Amino acid sequence: METYVSPIIVALDFPSAEQALVLADQLDSKLCRVKVGKELFTRAGPSILTALHQRGFEVFLDLKYHDIPNTCAQAVLAAADQGVWMVNVHASGGLRMMQAAKENLVKHSLKTQLIAVTVLTSMSQADLQELGVERSLEQQVLNLAQLTHQAGLDGVVCSAQEASLLEEKLGKAFLKVTPGIRPATSSTDDQQRIMTPEAAMTAGSTHLVIGRPITQAKEPNQALEAIIHLLPQ
Numbered sequence: 001m002e003t004y005v006s007p008i009i010v011a012l013d014f015p016s017a018e019q020a021l022v023l024a025d026q027l028d029s030k031l032c033r034v035k036v037g038k039e040l041f042t043r044a045g046p047s048i049l050t051a052l053h054q055r056g057f058e059v060f061l062d063l064k065y066h067d068i069p070n071t072c073a074q075a076v077l078a079a080a081d082q083g084v085w086m087v088n089v090h091a092s093g094g095l096r097m098m099q100a101a102k103e104n105l106v107k108h109s110l111k112t113q114l115i116a117v118t119v120l121t122s123m124s125q126a127d128l129q130e131l132g133v134e135r136s137l138e139q140q141v142l143n144l145a146q147l148t149h150q151a152g153l154d155g156v157v158c159s160a161q162e163a164s165l166l167e168e169k170l171g172k173a174f175l176k177v178t179p180g181i182r183p184a185t186s187s188t189d190d191q192q193r194i195m196t197p198e199a200a201m202t203a204g205s206t207h208l209v210i211g212r213p214i215t216q217a218k219e220p221n222q223a224l225e226a227i228i229h230l231l232p233q
């Protein structure tokens with residue numbers, strides 16, 4: 001598989017395979033990867049992965065598994081068996097769960113990237129407090145990222161606001177996959193911890209997850225290209 005020219009992963013959050021593929025067909029698979037999340041996968045099933053692979057896209061299956069170790073390890077294996085480029089679990093599922101998931105990939109010689117969600121980008125410090133988490137949001141992200149690193153995973157989902165801290169503590173090679181990316185003119189929607197694409201890359205994000213600013217644009221591929229042009233080389 002040749003190297004991609006862009007770190008952008010377009011989130012295909014649609015209620016049907018047809019709508020997702022209409023959008024995917026407007027995107028250049030050499031310019032981005034795509035993400036299939038809970039809504040699309042639950043409605044369309046695994047055949048959406050095949051359809052996207054046939055169009056030349058690498059796919060991040062964003063189902064954020066959060067369960068006991070055996071269940072997560074088997075779910076991650078099931079995803080990897082379908083040829084996805086990346087899959088994820090929740091870091092708050094714990095060290096043993098993440099280790100079991102990683103070990104299952106290694107045991108089956110699968111190279112699928114495995115990452116873990118730290119704190120959702122839709123959450124603020126106040127949301128964490130509601131859950132009984134008293135430490136700072138940044139510290140919670142760092143703790144979960146360190147646990148993920150210890151478990152041998154490839155990286156984390158975090159906001160770009162934490163990317164520089166994680167680069168400093170865990171290195172450049174540890175992936176920082178960052179949703180909550182908003183070009184300066186876009187609306188925030190339900191995201192709390194946001195950053196522009198160019199600032200996110202400068203801060204140390206390795207991949208930018210972008211949904212609505214591209215998928216709801218009149219010309220999605222033009223929106224994608226415009227964002228790519230803003231990125232530092």
Ligand SMILES: O=c1ccn([C@@H]2O[C@H](COP(=O)(O)O)[C@@H](O)[C@H]2O)c(=O)[nH]1
Pocket residue numbers: 011013037117119120121122157158179180181189191209210211212213
């Ligand atoms: O912390 C997280 C984890 C995942 N997401 C997902 O990323 C996209 C973002 O879409 P936008 O339209 O650009 O807001 C979406 O699929 C989320 O499920 C996230 O936003 N934050």
